[in-house]
Amino acid sequence: MYIVRMDKNRNYEEAKLQMRKGMLEFCTLLIISRGEVYASDILKELKKADLIVVEGTLYPLLSRLKSDGLLDYDWKESSAGPPRKYYTLTANGKEKLSQLKTTWKSLVESINTLIRT
Amino acid sequence: MYIVRMDKNRNYEEAKLQMRKGMLEFCTLLIISRGEVYASDILKELKKADLIVVEGTLYPLLSRLKSDGLLDYDWKESSAGPPRKYYTLTANGKEKLSQLKTTWKSLVESINTLIRT
DNA sequence: GATAGTACCTTGTCGCACAAGGTACCGTGT
């Protein structure tokens, strides 16, 4: 006898309609899609985009994305310091990102319409 | 002897750097700025913009904005049904909205740059 | 005076962003 959990907040079909919640996720995927990066790189990029994030936010997010199968990582040694986790998008991650891009565009469209009216 | 609460999450100076959290707030202010509306009107408009919201989300939000001095309301009778609360922006609300518009534009800029790169 | 429609609001749950703190690896200086 199994109990089926709906896992509401990981429902990616509905995520389409909740873009505001996924901003950070979207940007993170976006940054990773541009090339292998590790956590500190991502933090730097997010800050450039005025999306303030701290480690305590980013690491759990990366773990979530990993366990959702959107990300993968490889350990690579650093010339100075401990090894780093370099993240890449999986096929699912790319798929997801492309959906999010579409949603993003239509959200921007909608809000710009609101602003102009 | 008073205890001073910092009330972290109502700090509107920092809100500039946390746009993603304020999407819903932003859109709500935007909608109200276009003319007197009541809750159901706002819900309809938000849904048009693909920002799914339910009553249980909107009412507390409106109360928060009211107690922050960004909104005001007047009771008006309806031709059919109970009276309605029609919301308007206060001076502070207009000020806040104009800040948020600026932040929104620069956020869109940043993300579009990320997308293009 | 029941029902249907509209409108406002509250309660309980859960995920997430954050602050703060913790572990571990590496090279350099003494």
Place this chain on the structure above:
DNA sequence: ACACGGTACCTTGTGCGACAAGGTACTATC
């Protein structure tokens, strides 16, 4: 050899807010 400063990973505890579900109250119609 070992203490340190720098880097990188991760966890724990707190509070807010989005949501689902349920509740109150007013109006008109049958």
